[in-house]
Structures are given as structure tokens and as C-alpha cells.
Amino acid sequence: MLYSNGKKYNWTATRAPKLKHIENPKWEKPIALFNGKDLTGWTADRDNQWVVEKGILKSPKSGINLVSNTKYKNFKLHIEFKYPEDK
Numbered sequence: 001m002l003y004s005n006g007k008k009y010n011w012t013a014t015r016a017p018k019l020k021h022i023e024n025p026k027w028e029k030p031i032a033l034f035n036g037k038d039l040t041g042w043t044a045d046r047d048n049q050w051v052v053e054k055g056i057l058k059s060p061k062s063g064i065n066l067v068s069n070t071k072y073k074n075f076k077l078h079i080e081f082k083y084p085e086d087k
Helices: none
Strands: 042-044 051-053 056-058 066-068
Touching: none
Parallel strands: none
Antiparallel strands: 042 066, 051 056
């Protein structure tokens, strides 16, 4: 992998384990992963650049992952993105 700063990184991928398909799963009540106020429940994997502004989670630069502190097994994810029209 070649980063934007020119530094090269080598890595090896490992296939995720196969999940058993459950016919007609019973989903629990939805939970909010983001509280709209701060980064409670989340951790950045390096120097955090994520901020919350007016209820919106923003990353002014690319490259830093935000990881949930809670682990989930099977889930259905609903996510919304907001981006400038000119992008």
C-alpha cells in the first residue's frame, strides 16, 4: 500500500470466517451508534481528528478510522451521509 506521503506499507489480508445464514432473523430494537453530541462509544485508531459539529460527525482529513467500542455479531446498518453538492 502506498500512502499519500509516499511511504509504503506491506500487509497480508485474512479472510473473515464464514457466517451461518439464519432464515428470517429476528432483529432487536434499533440502537443509535452516534449520540449527536460527542464521540462517546467510539475510538480513533491513531491520532483522533474526528469532531462533532451541530450534531454532525465530521472528519476534516481522510485516513483515520473511527471504531465502535462495542462489538456486534449480526447487524443491519442504516447510515446517512451528508456531503457538499460539488463533490
